[in-house]
Amino acid sequence: MRDRYLRFCPNLCLRPFVPPKDRRVKGHLTGDIRRHQFQSDIVGEREVLVYLPPGYSDADTWTYPFALLHDGQNVFDAESSVFGVEWGVDEAAELLIADQKIQPVILIAIYNSPDRIAEYTPFPDPEHGGGEAEKYAAFLLTELVPFLDSKYLLSHRREERAVIGSSLGGLVSLYLGWYCRDFFGLIGALSPSLWWGRRAFITGMAGDPAPEIRPKIWLDAGTHEAWSDINGNGVPDLIDDLRTLKAVLLYHGYEEGEDFMYKEVEGATHDELSWSKRIGDVLTYFFSKENRLRY
Numbered sequence: 001m002r003d004r005y006l007r008f009c010p011n012l013c014l015r016p017f018v019p020p021k022d023r024r025v026k027g028h029l030t031g032d033i034r035r036h037q038f039q040s041d042i043v044g045e046r047e048v049l050v051y052l053p054p055g056y057s058d059a060d061t062w063t064y065p066f067a068l069l070h071d072g073q074n075v076f077d078a079e080s081s082v083f084g085v086e087w088g089v090d091e092a093a094e095l096l097i098a099d100q101k102i103q104p105v106i107l108i109a110i111y112n113s114p115d116r117i118a119e120y121t122p123f124p125d126p127e128h129g130g131g132e133a134e135k136y137a138a139f140l141l142t143e144l145v146p147f148l149d150s151k152y153l154l155s156h157r158r159e160e161r162a163v164i165g166s167s168l169g170g171l172v173s174l175y176l177g178w179y180c181r182d183f184f185g186l187i188g189a190l191s192p193s194l195w196w197g198r199r200a201f202i203t204g205m206a207g208d209p210a211p212e213i214r215p216k217i218w219l220d221a222g223t224h225e226a227w228s229d230i231n232g233n234g235v236p237d238l239i240d241d242l243r244t245l246k247a248v249l250l251y252h253g254y255e256e257g258e259d260f261m262y263k264e265v266e267g268a269t270h271d272e273l274s275w276s277k278r279i280g281d282v283l284t285y286f287f288s289k290e291n292r293l294r295y
């Protein structure tokens with residue numbers, strides 16, 4: 001299953017781990033960004049960067065919406081990114097906040113580890129193992145977020161809590177948001193690796209009862225991420241998988257443009273540069289000022 005994608009794009013999903021000492025943040029950060037070397041009892045030491053919006057103060061009497069971002073070494077700085085290209089989430093947030101297009105938001109970038117594949121997959125794949133996302137979820141919900149909540153003014157409202165990732169990070173974001181929806185109300189899945197485990201996430205979601213609490217979802221992929229067409233319908237299998245997940249959401253009562261946003265991005269590939277071009281739209285969809293007024 002993996003080979004039908006990877007033979008066309010060998011870097012797709014299963015990316016190399018670069019030790020933290022070789023990818024230190026070296027100064028391409030924008031805004032107020034704090035670093036934490038967090039020692040977890042569940043997953044060991046993990047590097048975490050926290051972006052604080054302009055005007056943030058510990059003396060504020062209100063809380064801030066926030067987003068957890070996986071593969072955190074890639075989201076703020078090209079120097080720390082595995083492939084030397086960043087998402088530029090800090091720059092996107094600074095501009096959108098300055099233009100009053102989104103609320104001030106806290107962004108939490110969580111570095112991956114040598115166990116990335118296992119931590120980002122909710123079930124094993126017959127060829128590649130994995131399946132330890134439940135442990136990763138426990139780390140986030142019982143250790144990291146409570147620790148950061150003690151230091152920063154994080155919102156306690158699920159409608160203001162997002163989980164965002166790409167590739168396997170997109171898969172684990174779907175898992176966390178869908179099965180921990182009493183905690184997360186916003187899911188950003190960019191180019192999610194839906195092929196993992198023989199498309200078991202799609203199958204599992206289809207078999208679930210319609211949720212009483214619906215997380216808001218951003219779902220996308222590029223048309224040039226990989227090319228394989230096992231069923232011969234003229235559509236890349238990756239896009240077929242994305243469309244199947246969209247159909248499942250519609251089956252569960254979602255309304256496109258209301259509960260979820262769906263994008264097939266023409267010409268986009270499976271890399272940080274492509275994701276950087278649409279992360280601003282994801283932030284706007286989740287954290288626009290109009291959204292806050294609804295709740």
